Structures are given as structure tokens and as C-alpha cells.
Amino acid sequence: MSNESESLTQIRKSASLNCFALERVIGPCGRTSGSTIGAGIDVLTSHTLKEHLFSTKMRRDVERFCEHCVTCKKAKSKVSPHGMYLPLPIPNFPWVDISMDFVLGLPRTKIGRDSVFVVVDRFSKMAHFIACHKTHDAVNVDNLFFRDIVRLHGIPRSIVSDRDVKFLSHFWRTLWRKLGMKLMFSTTCHPQTDRQTEIVNRVLSTLLHSLMKKNIKTLDDCLPHVEFAYNHAVNSATNMSPFEVVYGYNQSKAEFVKKMHQQVKKTLERRTQQYETRANKGKKRVTFDVGDWVWVHFRKERFPAQRRSKLLPCGDGPFQIVEKVNDNAYNWGLPGEYNEFAYNLPRSATYEETMFRQVTSYQ
Numbered sequence: 001m002s003n004e005s006e007s008l009t010q011i012r013k014s015a016s017l018n019c020f021a022l023e024r025v026i027g028p029c030g031r032t033s034g035s036t037i038g039a040g041i042d043v044l045t046s047h048t049l050k051e052h053l054f055s056t057k058m059r060r061d062v063e064r065f066c067e068h069c070v071t072c073k074k075a076k077s078k079v080s081p082h083g084m085y086l087p088l089p090i091p092n093f094p095w096v097d098i099s100m101d102f103v104l105g106l107p108r109t110k111i112g113r114d115s116v117f118v119v120v121d122r123f124s125k126m127a128h129f130i131a132c133h134k135t136h137d138a139v140n141v142d143n144l145f146f147r148d149i150v151r152l153h154g155i156p157r158s159i160v161s162d163r164d165v166k167f168l169s170h171f172w173r174t175l176w177r178k179l180g181m182k183l184m185f186s187t188t189c190h191p192q193t194d195r196q197t198e199i200v201n202r203v204l205s206t207l208l209h210s211l212m213k214k215n216i217k218t219l220d221d222c223l224p225h226v227e228f229a230y231n232h233a234v235n236s237a238t239n240m241s242p243f244e245v246v247y248g249y250n251q252s253k254a255e256f257v258k259k260m261h262q263q264v265k266k267t268l269e270r271r272t273q274q275y276e277t278r279a280n281k282g283k284k285r286v287t288f289d290v291g292d293w294v295w296v297h298f299r300k301e302r303f304p305a306q307r308r309s310k311l312l313p314c315g316d317g318p319f320q321i322v323e324k325v326n327d328n329a330y331n332w333g334l335p336g337e338y339n340e341f342a343y344n345l346p347r348s349a350t351y352e353e354t355m356f357r358q359v360t361s362y363q
């Protein structure tokens with residue numbers, strides 16, 4: 001107690017605060033003790049520190065100190081809207097870059113089919129709805145794909161899909177790698193990557209509700225009508241119907257179709273730019289490089305083991321980035337208990353370079 005009193009007496013003689021002084025007063029007896037543990041800046045400034053210290057810029061010094069507190073960073077982790085909208089590249093022609101997904105949990109039809117295999121062209125927005133079984137493996141899905149997609153439009157250049165077990169199987173990966181096609185999977189807990197197919201799934205559900213009504217076992221008979229209605233309607237992204245984009249009014253005029261494709265691409269670029277502007281409103285561009293240090297925020301759906309209790313830390317770190325996938329996705333080395341590799345920036349990480357420098361200086 002005598003040493004602590006002497007320290008307070010020496011600090012009172014100073015007209016301004018500094019991190020070293022705050023560390024001596026708050027660190028050993030405040031932020032980690034029962035008196036002011038977890039206290040906010042207002043509590044520390046108005047109650048604890050004003051009893052012992054005086055400074056004209058006390059609040060500023062306390063804010064700087066609290067920003068560098070590792071215990072607070074782990075216990076009060078929060079997500080900020082960092083990271084800009086990063087759209088997928090726009091294709092140049094129809095049925096070159098596609099996306100696919102499954103609609104599961106539908107009523108079983110007369111022939112036992114209970115799911116729909118949805119394939120969407122990312123350029124023309126044309127879609128094919130293929131009835132299938134939920135238990136189909138990669139071999140059956142591949143047969144459906146060649147029968148209904150490749151037969152009509154040829155082999156695409158890339159496929160965007162989620163991380164379904166069918167798409168992650170060895171057979172599926174090996175087949176398309178030998179055919180020279182690129183498989184692009186969405187990151188975990190980030191369905192925005194395949195947002196186009198998710199929207200088509202909702203439209204398909206709405207059309208089926210309107211057409212089937214109480215005849216829940218007529219899925220096989222309704223799908224051709226639903227597919228025609230969807231492809232015949234004008235799409236808001238292209239301002240044209242998928243039939244018009246792919247086939248044109250007169251298929252014999254190649255120049256007309258080529259100009260129309262260029263027009264569609266310009267329209268898609270303009271709409272993408274408009275959506276990017278809206279999506280980036282209120283966000284801050286944050287990019288990292290290999291070797292930077294970041295903090296991880298624990299979300300319940302991403303880290304169920306770390307967030308199984310409300311009293312467990314909300315974050316951890318810092319961790320060093322080992323690979324940069326793009327401006328929004330990074331890989332960094334984590335301990336084995338996390339069982340995670342890639343993270344999406346706006347949902348998982350925040351970065352405080354000054355804080356980490358302070359931590360390393362204390363160590």
C-alpha cells in the first residue's frame with residue numbers, strides 16, 4: 001500500500017497523463033480487479049481517476065489507454081461495417097459462367113423426386129430447373145448436368161456454388177478439372193457470394209406456390225411451365241428477358257445478337273455499379289497485406305464452441321495474415337481448436353495496428 005501511495009503522489013505532481021501513468025494506476029488495481037473491472041470510459045474518468053488524478057485532457061488519455069487494453073478487446077469484441085462490396089466479374093457471353101444450387105425439402109412427387117437442381121447463367125440470367133432426389137450423389141448430379149445443361153449450352157468456363165458435399169466430392173472436382181473448368185465455392189457462412197442463385201430459388205418457390213396450390217405432388221409437371229415463365233419474363237438486371245438475351249429476335253443476324261450482348265454487358269455493369277454504391281454506403285474500405293496482424297470476432301454460427309456461453313470472450317487475437325485471397329477474404333494461421341482457415345473481412349475481423357504495437361511494447 002505504501003508503494004501505491006507513493007506512486008499516486010508522484011502522478012499528482014504531473015499536469016498531464018500518459019499511458020505509463022495509467023498503466024501503474026489502472027492496470028494492476030483497476031481493469032483487472034473487482035472495483036472497476038470492465039468499466040467504461042465514463043466510469044473510469046468521472047469516478048476512479050478523478051479521485052486521484054487531474055488532467056485537462058483526461059478523457060482523451062483514458063480513451064487511448066482503453067483502446068490498447070487486450071482484455072477489453074477480447075471481452076467487448078464487436079463487428080464494424082468494414083470491407084467494400086466486391087462483385088463477381090461480369091461474363092462476356094451467355095452460358096460461359098454459371099451458378100448452381102439445390103432447393104431441398106419439397107413434397108415428394110409420384111415418382112419420388114423431392115428436390116430441384118437450379119442452374120443459372122450469370123450473363124443472361126436464364127435458369128433451368130431440374131427435378132432430382134435429395135439423396136443424389138455427385139455422379140447423379142453430373143449426369144443431370146450433362147443431360148440438361150451441357151447438351152443445350154456446352155461446357156461452361158466456371159461454376160459458382162456453395163460448399164455442398166456433392167460439389168466438394170473428389171469425383172466432381174476431378175471431372176471438371178480434367179475438362180479445364182474452374183470451380184468457385186462460396187466461403188463458409190457467406191451466402192452473398194452465390195446471391196444470384198439464392199434469389200432465383202426464392203422466385204422459383206413463389207412460382208411453385210402460385211401454380212401448384214394444393215396439388216403438392218405435381219412438381220414434375222409444373223417445373224417446365226415455371227421455367228418458361230421465368231425465362232420469358234424481363235429481368236431487372238438486364239432489362240431484357242433471358243430468351244431475348246440468349247437467342248435474340250432473329251438468330252440469323254449474328255451482328256444483332258453481338259450488339260445486344262454488348263448492350264446487356266453495359267447494363268449489367270451499370271446495375272452492378274449502382275448496387276455497389278448502395279452496398280458500400282456507410283462502410284469503410286479496409287485492406288490488409290500478408291504479415292499484418294488482425295483480431296477475430298467470434299460469431300455464434302461460425303464459432304459455436306467459443307460462443308457456447310455468454311460469458312466467454314467475444315474475440316481473440318492478434319493473428320497474422322498468411323495469404324490474401326481478395327480484398328474481403330484472407331487466410332491466417334489459427335490454432336487447431338478453431339478449425340477455420342478463410343475468413344470474410346466484414347463479418348470476422350477488425351484491425352488495430354496501434355493497439356498491437358502497444359501490446360508488443362508491454363511484452
